[in-house]
Amino acid sequence: SAVISQKPSRDICQRGTSLTIQCQVDSQVTMMFWYRQQPGQSLTLIATANQGSEATYESGFVIDKFPISRPNLTFSTLTVSNMSPEDSSIYLCSVDRSGYGYTFGSGTRLTVV
Amino acid sequence: GDSVTQMEGPVTLSEEAFLTINCTYTATGYPSLFWYVQYPGEGLQLLLKATKADDKGSNKGFEATYRKETTSFHLEKGSVQVSDSAVYFCALSEQDYKLSFGAGTTVTVRA
Numbered sequence: 001s002a003v004i005s006q007k008p009s010r011d012i013c014q015r016g017t018s019l020t021i022q023c024q025v026d027s028q029v030t031m032m033f034w035y036r037q038q039p040g041q042s043l044t045l046i047a048t049a050n051q052g053s054e055a056t057y058e059s060g061f062v063i064d065k066f067p068i069s070r071p072n073l074t075f076s077t078l079t080v081s082n083m084s085p086e087d088s089s090i091y092l093c094s095v096d097r098s099g100y101g102y103t104f105g106s107g108t109r110l111t112v113v
Numbered sequence: 114g115d116s117v118t119q120m121e122g123p124v125t126l127s128e129e130a131f132l133t134i135n136c137t138y139t140a141t142g143y144p145s146l147f148w149y150v151q152y153p154g155e156g157l158q159l160l161l162k163a164t165k166a167d168d169k170g171s172n173k174g175f176e177a178t179y180r181k182e183t184t185s186f187h188l189e190k191g192s193v194q195v196s197d198s199a200v201y202f203c204a205l206s207e208q209d210y211k212l213s214f215g216a217g218t219t220v221t222v223r224a
Binding site for chain 2: 033035042044045048092094096101103104105106
């Protein structure tokens with residue numbers, strides 16, 4: 001299965017600031033996915049990122065709050081903008097390689113103070 | 114839309130006990146089904162999967178069978194160990210490749 005490097009692994013940020021999370025995959029993939037896992041909760045899909053096009057956001061998530069870049073087939077970033085304590089979560093990227101299932105990065109644990 | 118309903122936890126067991134975590138789904142088509150595991154302080158790992166009806170996924174002593182007639186994908190293990198303590202997530206994916214997750218079940222195995 002694909003190997004995903006995600007960074008930072010954790011961060012503590014001041015409210016009102018922004019954090020960019022990076023996700024690097026060891027092979028080319030068409031789609032990359034960004035998820036959020038709020039404390040004690042399940043995972044919720046934020047958006048799907050395809051190379052060469054704008055990300056597709058799920059209901060409740062908007063580009064101004066969670067801008068995503070996908071400059072090539074192995075890399076993506078998710079920015080959490082104008083953060084508030086409610087944004088404190090684990091953010092994970094994921095890819096699907098046919099036949100192997102979905103692989104997740106190790107996650108970014110974000111705390112907003 | 115697609116949804117996954119998973120047995121609520123937490124579940125506490127003794128070592129060598131039998132574990133079952135129920136999972137049922139709602140989907141418009143024929144989804145692929147997954148069980149993911151999240152060990153304490155770690156990321157999400159794929160435990161097993163099944164892509165069509167009657168398929169059985171298995172890994173690390175865990176099994177789950179894709180039951181189309183009951184829209185279920187229950188996870189089972191015959192003899193759990195302390196190292197199986199984790200949060201288990203049932204999930205499905207349809208043609209749009211997006212994963213829909215259940216709420217997760219926390220399992221604690223006592224020595």
